[in-house]
Amino acid sequence: FRLPSKEELPERAVRRAHGKGAVEEGIYNHPVVVISKPVEESHLVHFHLITSLQGKKLDQLYNKSNEFHASRRSWYLPISPTPDHPDAISKKTKKRFPTLDLASGATLRWDSYVNIRHVYKIDSSLLKAYANPESPYTQLYRFERESTIRLLAKSKILTMYEPGSQHQAPGLKRSASEPIRVSTAIVQTVEDGSQQTRSPSSDRASVVSIVCSVASSPPESDFWGPNTEDYRIADRPPKVPPDVRTQSNVNIKGQETMWRPMNKMLKRVAAGFEGSPPARSFDPNTLRHPINRLWVDVKGVMAVAIASL
Structure with a gap:
């Protein structure tokens, strides 16, 4: 200039x-x-x-x-x-x-x-x-x-x-x-x-x-922050514990998940002794054995299977 x-x-x-x-x-x-x-x-x-x-x-x-x-x-x-x-x-x-x-x-x-x-x-x-x-x-x-x-x-x-x-x-x-x-x-x-x-x-x-x-x-x-709509505040934990019915449903689902592999094995073993096709359904809810009893039954079945051979 x-x-x-x-x-x-x-x-x-x-x-x-x-x-x-x-x-x-x-x-x-x-x-x-x-x-x-x-x-x-x-x-x-x-x-x-x-x-x-x-x-x-x-x-x-x-x-x-x-x-x-x-x-x-x-x-x-x-x-x-x-x-x-x-x-x-x-x-x-x-x-x-x-x-x-x-x-x-x-x-x-x-x-x-x-x-x-x-x-x-x-x-x-x-x-x-x-x-x-x-x-x-x-x-x-x-x-x-x-x-x-x-x-x-x-x-x-x-x-x-x-x-x-x-x-x-x-x-x-x-x-x-x-x-x-x-x-x-x-x-x-x-x-x-x-x-x-x-x-x-x-x-x-x-x-x-x-x-x-x-x-x-x-x-x-x-410099603006992200959109606040993208953020959600997590729900607070309930002050009152869930009712008994809800708790029992959770336990049944857990048992069903635990019993599913064992159910398949028991069906195959039973089919080998009876010579008939295994049952199509097996309700795990009918089993009320404690865990230690379950292992006793499994050991017995395996022993019988080995003796038959």
């Missing part, structure tokens, strides 16, 4: 989102990097500024080794293919002053830097779209994931700023334990041809916006 000129904006449209002090006059007509869309002010976005330093390199603008120039150089992170940060001369300092890379090899029109020293806020509807005439077919730019992490981490170290809870699209719900994730995407759209005549000194052609996005959560319906 592009921050319009001051004349195009309402009074006090731009304010500081973090820190104190007046809004600098030179921020207008610059690209902006959106780093947050807070849930408590969903119509606002927080952003850093993108600048081409009026066509100069960082070590040309702040070329001294004193503390003031070193401090000012620490405010900026270059965007590839901009030359590396002048203080990134070792492996350790390259981590402190990383060069930010765009995904898919995308590039800006001019060498540009992200100014991470200041965090501003504005109504998102007031930002303008931007087009790069040198890449008219490019519609979407984004930082690589590692560059995004480094940008936000460096901003936190320098300014102590952290994005809070983020505004989410309607119908989405975030888990309470899920951390906030801020990713970057640089959005570029086609504007009128008048922008082609802009010079690097105005910074108007190097317009980039980083869109803050939150990891999508499943719809709220996914």
Whole structure:
């Protein structure tokens, strides 16, 4: 996105989102990097500024080794293919002053830097779209994931700023334990041809916006419990014991199950002695012998059968 000129904006449209002090006059007509869309002010976005330093390199603008120039150089992170940060001369300092890379090899029109020293806020509807005439077919730019992490981490170290809870699209719900994730995407759209005549000194052609996005959560319906109709409460055990008749029926059924195999064996043995077909029915209810008597009878029958052989 592009921050319009001051004349195009309402009074006090731009304010500081973090820190104190007046809004600098030179921020207008610059690209902006959106780093947050807070849930408590969903119509606002927080952003850093993108600048081409009026066509100069960082070590040309702040070329001294004193503390003031070193401090000012620490405010900026270059965007590839901009030359590396002048203080990134070792492996350790390259981590402190990383060069930010765009995904898919995308590039800006001019060498540009992200100014991470200041965090501003504005109504998102007031930002303008931007087009790069040198890449008219490019519609979407984004930082690589590692560059995004480094940008936000460096901003936190320098300014102590952290994005809070983020505004989410309607119908989405975030888990309470899920951390906030801020990713970057640089959005570029086609504007009128008048922008082609802009010079690097105005910074108007190097317009980039980083869109803050939150990891999508499943719809709220996914958090609902199962249908309560599928659950049935088991009947409570009766307080009064069942009547005698019911108990006797249970005993008879148990006896019938126990006697069924023995019934078949007795029928076959009796048929062998009598030479006649076995009876078709045998009522186990007529047997009232205790279990020990049953085994005595069975042993006797088996002994007679063996003796007859």
